Amino acid sequence: MQLTLEFGGGLELLCQSVKIHNVDVDQAGEEKLTMRHLLSWVRTNLIKERPEMFMKGDTVRPGVLVLVNDCDWELSGQLDTTLDDKDVVVFISTLHGG
């Protein structure tokens, strides 16, 4: 599945300072790709250092904002949000200076 992932607010530093990643995520036989699956995929495939800055437990670290197609993922079911081809997912850290 083709997705566009964007990292901001310092999170791009964890993936070699690249902000925008066009990726092809394997659905691993699941019918629908969920954010839960995507997060573990990102952690394995994109995050090169300090994964604890990105994740805590099975979800993003508190203070990291997630937008799915410009919409806060808290409105679409967080980890259970399902993704479709060509969706855009944005991760922004708010844990930095103003």
Added chain:
Amino acid sequence: MSGEDVKETPSKTKAGSRQECFYAVFEEEIHCVIVDNQLFKPGERIAIGASGGKDSTVLAYALSELNRRHNYGLDLFLLSVDEGITGYRDDSLETVKRNEVQYGLPLKVVSYKDLYGWTMDEIVKMIGLKNNCTFCGVFRRQALDRGAALLKVDKLVTGHNADDIAETVLLNILRGDIARLGRCTSITTGEDGPIPRCKPFKYTYEKEIVIYPFRCNTHLIAGIYSPNAYRGFAREFIKDLERIRPRAILDIIKSGENFRIATSTKMPEQGICERCGYISSQKWCKACVLLEGLNRGLPKLGIGRTRGVNGHKEVEQTNGTKNIQSKPCGTLDF
């Protein structure tokens, strides 16, 4: 919003209308805070403390927009401080300059080198990566006031948001800093001083401010010298609380506001710094103590517990402040 609205089927297709709604609500909430708290009077000259970061950029945009929309009749200015950190301000000063053009607000930049004779890079070279946030913060506070005085403005507004204030409440409790705890939740401070300050984003979640720039196309920059600042721990705690219950942030502010300090508590009295005339509860203000340390080659002076210059305060108190037995508010630092 009713409970039913919230439970509405999750959908990714409504993002468009939600966005427009969010922008409108965000802006009107700020307007209400401004009106309810009578932050401004028509005809006032207002300096916006502009760091080039997300908070102040959003503040500059929102204020100039609301000023137009609701006819506040304000004369707005951008005020920036250049600390002299290589690479740090290059980007953010560019952002501020862009804001100057985009929002049509005149810009004034004051530098640490001009004000104190030291850039932050020179200070870091002298004292290392630890503790330099103390210098930066103390110097910045005065720099904004001095810049505001240069611009001859009536008020200074800063982009402090609800998360910042909740964090400050917690830090002041942890430090036992009663004097600051008393005033850190005020939306306007220093009304008796030459230039009052106010925080129109006092009730605005940081999260909203981070989402908002998608409208004004801002990118975000973090302080490169402060990856492990003590503030970080309190900040993370706030974010953990927010995850469990978003209102916790506003509740902490409310708790801070409702603190009542026993009348028997001795409070530090504000006087004037003998050296520079800035507000200070001590003989010398914090900036002057730090500067003295730098200039004498003893940069640790003024960091941590009070020693050195202000250590003699019990012996010679010449600026009229009372002898304070409790911890003086101006010298506690992390």
